[in-house]
Amino acid sequence: MTRSRADLFDAETVAMADFARAMSHPARIAILRRLMEEGAQTAGQLVAALPLAQATVSQHLRALREAELVVATEAGTRITYALEGARIRHFCHAFQQALGTAGVPTEAMRACHI
Amino acid sequence: MTRSRADLFDAETVAMADFARAMSHPARIAILRRLMEEGAQTAGQLVAALPLAQATVSQHLRALREAELVVATEAGTRITYALEGARIRHFCHAFQQALGTAGVPTEAMRACHI
DNA sequence: ATCCTTTATCGTATATTTACGTTATACGAT
DNA sequence: ATCGTATAACGTAAATATACGATAAAGGAT
Structure with missing residues (x-):
């Protein structure tokens, strides 16, 4: 990947790839789904819920923070994570817009019963 | 990643992560977008459209094939790629279902003008 | 038969990701 | 002040991903 990325592809394409990459590990998907279902959780709660060491979960949380898919708020020694709802919805x-209608019959086709 | 994946996470979570991973490179996003916008393309057309060597594009196409996001059909010496529309729509x-409504005000909240 | 085109595969160098033990930091409780 | 808890950051080994030149395989054209 010598020096590819922003140089070689347009910004929108890179942004979509970065978003997909942030989601490209089961642990991170599991974290996001859990935050969606249970609401905000502390790092410790997420560690307890995942089959991975604390250091590893912390590393995945950093990846999600850096991709701005979650926000962290500190309260004393606890750190609570919550979804960046707007950003996730955006992507x-x-x-959905870029790819989610691939091969869907158009109005015209349906009108013709093709 | 010693031996994680299917052992440690539920199938749905792994499937979503695999889909995201297949999309996690700008070249692969660019390929999918192009197939969406221009319709089916030969490998050669995709190589011409991307700022990467033929071998590299071929490797990205294999990743997309293995993730079943595209299908390849041979015609003589040409190989034409097309989107797996149904599968892409599915994911x-x-x-959208799992994460796309994060933080969206509920009916009840909206009814109360919160 | 020979040559050219098209595309996949191989080999390989480099970069990135993942996992985890260990350590550092910071707060709260005693 | 000391100790325990909660978390991030460091260091590092192993696995994967990325890029690309070179080569292989298979059709088509002459």
């Missing part, structure tokens, strides 16, 4: 929508 | 929908 789900972008994917 | 765009799955992400």
Whole structure:
């Protein structure tokens, strides 16, 4: 990957790839799904819920923070994570727009019963 | 990643992560977007459209094939790639369902003008 | 038969990711 | 002040991903 990325592809394409990459590990998907289902959770709660060492979960949380898919708020010694709802929705929508209608019969085709 | 994956996470979570991983490189996003916008393309057309060597594009196409996001059909010496529309739609929908409504005000909240 | 085109595969160098033990930091409780 | 808890950051080994030249395989054209 010598020096590819922003130089070689347009910004929108790179942004979509970065978003997908942030989601490209089961642990990170599991974290996001859990935050969605249970609401905000502390790092410790997430560690307890995942089959990985604390250091590893912390590393995945950093990746999600850096991709701005979650926000962390400190309260004393605890750190609570919550979804960046707006940003996640934005990208789900972008994917839906860009790719989510692939091969869907058009109005005209359906009108003709093709 | 010593031996994680299917052992440690549920199938749905792994499937979503695998889909995201298949999309996690700008070249692969660019390929998918192009197939969406221009319709099916030969490998050669995709090579011409991307700032990467033929071998590299071929490798990205294999990744997309293995993730079943595209299908290849041979015609003589040419190989034409097309989107696996149904599968892509399925996952765009799955992400929308699982994460795409994060932080959206509920009916009840909106009714109360919160 | 020979040559050219098209595309996949091989080999390989480099970069990135993942996992985890260990250590550092910072807060709260005693 | 000391100790325990909660978390991030460091260091590092192993696995994967990325890029690309070179080569192989298979059709088509002459």
